Amino acid sequence: xxxxxxxEPLSVPSVLVVxxxxxxxDGIVTTLQRRHYVCHTxxxxxxxxxxxRKNDYAYVVVDADVPELTSELVSQLSPQSNVILIxxxxxxxxxxxxxxxxxxxxxLAQFVRPSGVSx
Numbered sequence: 666x667x668x669x670x671x672x673e674p675l676s677v678p679s680v681l682v683v684x685x686x687x688x689x690x691d692g693i694v695t696t697l698q699r700r701h702y703v704c705h706t707x708x709x710x711x712x713x714x715x716x717x718r719k720n721d722y723a724y725v726v727v728d729a730d731v732p733e734l735t736s737e738l739v740s741q742l743s744p745q746s747n748v749i750l751i752x753x754x755x756x757x758x759x760x761x762x763x764x765x766x767x768x769x770x771x772x773l774a775q776f777v778r779p780s781g782v783s784x
Contacts, residue, residue, distance in 0.1 A: 730751070763775060
């Protein structure tokens, strides 16, 4: 797990990445950290539940192709969290969906930075 430095400014958005596939999870985190997002990662519903009880996240990135992750998370999310779904489903029309495969630019386009935070 990637930990949060308590000295990090509060204006830096935090992201929970819930992704069971290590390579994809690591790629997402690397991309976001280069843009100064603080990332926490988990690969199981239980891990996600624990992190959501402890922290509020500006964004939650979750693999919708793992239904048990998606269904368990929805009920636990803060209303302030922006959910970004990763899926192979071509039929999904939501604006916050990343279809596999996706690139760094497509991932970053899903994130709206708060004013005053450069990236």
